[in-house]
Amino acid sequence: MTVPTGRRERKKAATRQKIADTALRLFLERGYDAVGIRDVAAEADVAVTTLFAHFASKEALVFERDTDFERRLTEAVTGRAPDEPLMSALRREVQALVAHCAAPGAAPVWRMIDASPALRQYEESMMLRHADSLAAALAADLGLPGTTTACRAVARFVVDARALAREADDPRAAVDEIFRMIEAAWEAAGARTS
Amino acid sequence: MTVPTGRRERKKAATRQKIADTALRLFLERGYDAVGIRDVAAEADVAVTTLFAHFASKEALVFERDTDFERRLTEAVTGRAPDEPLMSALRREVQALVAHCAAPGAAPVWRMIDASPALRQYEESMMLRHADSLAAALAADLGLPGTTTACRAVARFVVDARALAREADDPRAAVDEIFRMIEAAWEAAGARTS
DNA sequence: TTCCAAAACACTAACGGTTAGTGTTATGTT
DNA sequence: AACATAACACTAACCGTTAGTGTTTTGGAA
Numbered sequence A, B: 001m002t003v004p005t006g007r008r009e010r011k012k013a014a015t016r017q018k019i020a021d022t023a024l025r026l027f028l029e030r031g032y033d034a035v036g037i038r039d040v041a042a043e044a045d046v047a048v049t050t051l052f053a054h055f056a057s058k059e060a061l062v063f064e065r066d067t068d069f070e071r072r073l074t075e076a077v078t079g080r081a082p083d084e085p086l087m088s089a090l091r092r093e094v095q096a097l098v099a100h101c102a103a104p105g106a107a108p109v110w111r112m113i114d115a116s117p118a119l120r121q122y123e124e125s126m127m128l129r130h131a132d133s134l135a136a137a138l139a140a141d142l143g144l145p146g147t148t149t150a151c152r153a154v155a156r157f158v159v160d161a162r163a164l165a166r167e168a169d170d171p172r173a174a175v176d177e178i179f180r181m182i183e184a185a186w187e188a189a190g191a192r193t194s
Numbered sequence C: 001t002t003c004c005a006a007a008a009c010a011c012t013a014a015c016g017g018t019t020a021g022t023g024t025t026a027t028g029t030t
Numbered sequence D: 001a002a003c004a005t006a007a008c009a010c011t012a013a014c015c016g017t018t019a020g021t022g023t024t025t026t027g028g029a030a
Helices: A007-030 A037-044 A048-054 A058-062 A066-078 A086-101 A104-115 A117-141 A149-167 A171-193 B007-030 B037-044 B048-054 B058-062 B066-078 B086-101 B104-115 B117-141 B149-167 B171-193
Strands: none
Touching: A007 A037, A007 A048, A007 A058, A007 A104, A037 A048, A058 A104, A058 A117, A066 A086, A066 A117, A086 A104, A086 A149, A086 A171, A104 A117, A117 A149, A117 B117, A149 A171, A149 B149, A149 B171, A171 B149, A171 B171, B007 B037, B007 B048, B007 B058, B007 B104, B037 B048, B058 B104, B058 B117, B066 B086, B066 B117, B086 B104, B086 B149, B086 B171, B104 B117, B117 B149, B149 B171
16 A cells, blocks of 8 residues: 555556557547457557456547546536536536537547447447536535435536537537526526525 | 238238347346347347348347337427427426336336446437437427527437436436426527527 | 249358456565 | 566457348239
8 A cells, every 4th residue: 555656557557548549549540440459459569358458348448538527527516616606617617628629639539439339329328427427526515415306417418518519510609508508407406406 | 102011011020029029038037148149039030130130239129119219209299289388298208208117017127228238328329319309309390490409408308307217216206307497498598599 | 823023031151349268477565 | 585466468259240142932013
């Protein structure tokens, strides 16, 4: 139980990163479906089993940073300024996340994701996991003992907002519009929750 | 272009049904993961390729009636009484769908679905497809040329309601609570949409 | 009735993601 | 210095799925 950063952990992180980088490069070069797991493993110079020790599935290679998204959502709730309303903080964070997806460098990756049913499906279930985390964070912020139906509902609405905005013509405006709806929903629920 | 019901179509439907019934029986008997496609095909006395000619995937064997759900959602919109509000009709239909899931005979099937990540994921993406259909139906009902952001958002909220209610302690109450939120969201959007 | 095109069905073989089983090295700790 | 552990490697296989190919059935046209 010493402090974290030993050589072992650094090597492990390096291997993981090398695999992820190699995979993304190959996927963008030749297309997601045209690259096999065995190709990625060979190019990254690791065994297939090693690759699966670091990533649970082929899709997970693409969404390597997925825990970041989850953390950002929950921290938007737990780490907001004391006087900021919940929904305001969430809208800001979703705006930032959507803007991040629309960044110039990210475009080819999202085009690849949109082109692959497997990747789209993986992203969907990722977002539902994030919604569960967010629901828990919301409930905790309200001092509730467990996640209520209203918390779960709003959490889903928020991740829906991100998904819909990503596909909209004007992502910024879409987030604003959907959040007006979510805020109304939240107030309607609030009459019973708080 | 004669009328449909020839012997051929009856036989095809019978084969399809036999495959689905056999699959569901085996899945419930031995567990979804413990039954292979080859087992199902053998037990239904068809070739594996025939099975895949009728069903696109192993998961589709379980959600055989999925188009029914989709149709019921859109028809709740298009086929409602002329004076009934949209959200009222949708709430009624979602209540019916959720009640249907909670029916005694359906319990083992849902337990199986909840136990299998693959099935859960399949159901999720099914629901998103349904949300897209519903969004189109909503837009059409409002006389809009295309699906707007608000339509898409509300459609997602509605299918979220079904998913959340299915897992809630008191499904009926959950649907009511979430629909109070959705109606508020719909009104907030309506200020700009209609 | 006879024949034809289409569709359902079958069979083999394979592909690609994923895992089990087993063994080898490197690393942090005692 | 020695041990326990975790990272890594290799082989072989499992399972869902598809391609390729051929056979039978069926509905309708000639």
